[in-house]
Each structure stands twice: as C-alpha cells, then as structure tokens.
Amino acid sequence: MNKIGEINFRKIKRVSPSQFYSMKNCAYKSLLAEAFDKMPLLPVSPNAYFGTVLHKILELMAKGIIRNEEDFNAEFDNQVKILEDDLQKNGFGFYVPLKIKLKNFGLKKVQLKKHLQSELEQPISFSSTKFHSEKWLESQDKLIGGKVDLVIESGNNVEIVDFKTGRIMQDCLDDEGDIVSDVKNEYKEQIKLYAYLYFENTNKFPTSLSLIDLAKQKFSVVFSEKECKAVFDEAKNLLKTTNDCVNTKSFSGNPKEENCKYCLYRPACSFYQKQLETDFSSNDVLGEIKDVKKFQNGNVSVFLRSGIRNLIIKNFSSEAFDELNNNKNKQIKIYNLRKEATEFVYSVADTTMIYE
Numbered sequence: 001m002n003k004i005g006e007i008n009f010r011k012i013k014r015v016s017p018s019q020f021y022s023m024k025n026c027a028y029k030s031l032l033a034e035a036f037d038k039m040p041l042l043p044v045s046p047n048a049y050f051g052t053v054l055h056k057i058l059e060l061m062a063k064g065i066i067r068n069e070e071d072f073n074a075e076f077d078n079q080v081k082i083l084e085d086d087l088q089k090n091g092f093g094f095y096v097p098l099k100i101k102l103k104n105f106g107l108k109k110v111q112l113k114k115h116l117q118s119e120l121e122q123p124i125s126f127s128s129t130k131f132h133s134e135k136w137l138e139s140q141d142k143l144i145g146g147k148v149d150l151v152i153e154s155g156n157n158v159e160i161v162d163f164k165t166g167r168i169m170q171d172c173l174d175d176e177g178d179i180v181s182d183v184k185n186e187y188k189e190q191i192k193l194y195a196y197l198y199f200e201n202t203n204k205f206p207t208s209l210s211l212i213d214l215a216k217q218k219f220s221v222v223f224s225e226k227e228c229k230a231v232f233d234e235a236k237n238l239l240k241t242t243n244d245c246v247n248t249k250s251f252s253g254n255p256k257e258e259n260c261k262y263c264l265y266r267p268a269c270s271f272y273q274k275q276l277e278t279d280f281s282s283n284d285v286l287g288e289i290k291d292v293k294k295f296q297n298g299n300v301s302v303f304l305r306s307g308i309r310n311l312i313i314k315n316f317s318s319e320a321f322d323e324l325n326n327n328k329n330k331q332i333k334i335y336n337l338r339k340e341a342t343e344f345v346y347s348v349a350d351t352t353m354i355y356e
C-alpha cells in the first residue's frame with residue numbers, strides 16, 4: 001500500500017508557458033508537483049507518453065535531422081522502443097506494445113509522416129530566413145521561461161510556431177449563443193506568453209503566432225501586444241501569490257472534475273479527498289475496509305464503507321488479500337478504478353493504485 005508522508009512544500013522557481021494554464025486552474029497542483037519533484041503519484045496515461053514521442057519527432061523534423069521517410073521510420077521506431085523500454089522499467093509494462101495498446105497509433109504515425117514535406121522544415125537557402133527550433137525563451141527575471149517549438153525569422157517577419165499533438169480547437173458559444181469552433185484558450189494564452197518572452201529577449205514582438213496539429217493544419221492566433229503583456233503579468237502575479245501560500249501555509253485547491261481528472265497528485269490532495277467523501281462520480285474511491293473476500297478463482301473483493309455508502313471493489317489479485325485483510329477498519333483510497341454497470345461497484349484496472 002502506498003503512503004504519502006509529510007509534504008514539504010517549496011516555492012516554485014519558474015513557470016513555463018505550457019504549465020501556466022494548469023497552474024491557473026489549480027495552483028495547488030503545481031505546488032504538489034514541486035513538492036514531489038515532479039514525480040507523479042499515479043501512472044501517466046499512455047497517450048501522454050506517446051505524445052512526447054510525437055513531439056520529439058516533430059522537433060527532429062524541424063531541426064532537419066529527419067529529412068526523409070527512411071530517417072522518419074528509423075527514428076520513429078527508435079523513439080517508440082526507448083519509450084517502451086522505459087515503461088517496462090518503471091512497472092508500466094501493461095502499456096506495451098504501444099502499437100496494440102494505443103488507439104490511433106497507426107493514424108498518428110501516418111499524420112506525423114505527412115509533416116516530412118512541410119515547407120516549414122525545408123531550409124530556404126536563397127533567403128535570409130532563419131529557423132530556430134526548440135528555442136529557449138525566458139523573462140529577464142527568469143521567473144517565466146520555456147522552450148518554444150519553432151521561431152521563423154524572415155526579415156521583419158517573425159512567426160512563432162507551436163506544434164500540438166492533440167486537438168487544437170474546442171466548441172464554445174459566441175455572443176449570439178451559437179456554437180462556434182475556436183482555438184482552445186490554454187493554447188492561445190500559452191503562445192501569447194511565448195510572444196511576450198520573445199519581446200523581452202529581442203525588444204520586438206513576433207508578427208504572427210501559429211499552432212500546427214498532427215494533420216498539418218495551421219491555426220493562426222490573433223493577438224495584440226497588450227494582450228501578450230496582460231498574460232505575462234498574470235503569470236508573474238500567479239507565481240507570486242502561489243509562492244506566498246508556501247510562506248503563510250494557507251493552501252486551497254480547486255477540486256473540479258476538469259482539473260482533477262488528470263491530476264497525478266490526487267493522492268496527496270486533501271481538497272480532493274474531502275470531495276471523494278460525498279462525490280461518487282469519479283473513478284477513485286475512499287472508505288474504511290469493512291471486509292475482504294477471496295473467491296475460488298483467486299480473485300479478491302474489498303468492501304468499503306464510505307460515508308453512508310457501501311462500495312464493492314472487485315478483481316484484486318490474490319496477492320493483495322493479506323495486506324487488505326490486515327488493514328480492516330483502516331481508511332484507504334483507491335485510484336483509477338473501472339466503474340461497473342451496478343452503482344457503487346467498481347473493478348480493478350491495470351493502473352489502479354491504493355494509498356493509505
């Protein structure tokens with residue numbers, strides 16, 4: 001059974017544009033991540049791991065290291081192999097082989113390959129265009145900083161490009177209440193922050209900001225210098241108020257489904273646990289062990305009391321029996337369960353973890 005000891009909160013030294021939106025939604029998550037040295041307390045989804053491979057390949061294309069299909073195939077296989085070895089080593093062998101375990105593995109590979117022909121990656125030798133991939137940009141006080149995927153400088157034109165391996169657009173309501181598709185706010189704010197960092201470093205603003213998805217679609221982000229400055233100020237202010245909490249030791253979380261669902265620090269979050277006492281909508285549960293039963297096929301079920309509810313968690317392996325049985329009447333938390341069709345009945349999944 002896993003245990004969370006005392007949490008040593010520390011000040012966050014720097015916010016990256018890619019973390020900013022998550023921090024804005026729940027700064028406590030960022031503080032927990034810092035306290036645990038960014039080591040997740042729950043398994044990361046295989047899609048997130050695969051996203052890092054996709055991003056790495058895009059980076060190598062942008063740098064001109066992958067130039068043709070042969071390079072692409074070799075490097076793609078190499079990166080997938082590195083990731084799979086890593087997953088095996090860290091106890092996540094159930095995600096391997098990614099080719100079979102991941103939905104859309106083949107489709108994403110095909111989409112990625114199409115970037116080979118992209119003009120962005122073709123150095124234009126006859127002009128003064130400069131491509132800077134994975135360019136580090138930081139504010140003068142070093143409080144905000146991160147790597148932007150690509151900066152293209154051509155005369156007076158400067159374009160900042162960020163590659164995205166997931167969906168870039170989201171549906172939202174316009175002023176008339178009609179549903180329209182627009183670039184996700186988090187991506188808009190992220191790239192505006194890069195734009196301001198570029199300004200801090202060069203004293204001039206980029207002329208265009210673009211997001212490119214795996215299908216090679218390009219989305220422009222409309223911006224003004226004022227907006228970029230406003231996001232920058234907001235990020236600095238957020239970092240300050242978040243770090244002030246470490247001094248005063250008065251923390252607050254923001255437990256909402258959209259924030260907590262993918263938060264890998266849920267086991268350490270008292271705000272989330274408080275919510276689990278009465279809210280049974282997630283795939284995590286909390287309760288006192290009331291009984292543990294082993295069936296003839298070796299499977300083990302645990303019966304928990306959670307507030308006024310009785311919960312049944314099925315399909316633990318037989319090896320879990322003794323530990324669970326020895327902890328009767330103790331409160332435990334179980335994360336990443338699968339909900340069964342019957343209410344308040346759950347079963348264990350590959351990624352399920354138990355915490356005291």
Ligand code: SF4
Nearest residue numbers: 026253254260263269
């Ligand atoms: S579990 Fe939710 S409330 Fe707690 S830190 Fe994570 S996102 Fe914030």
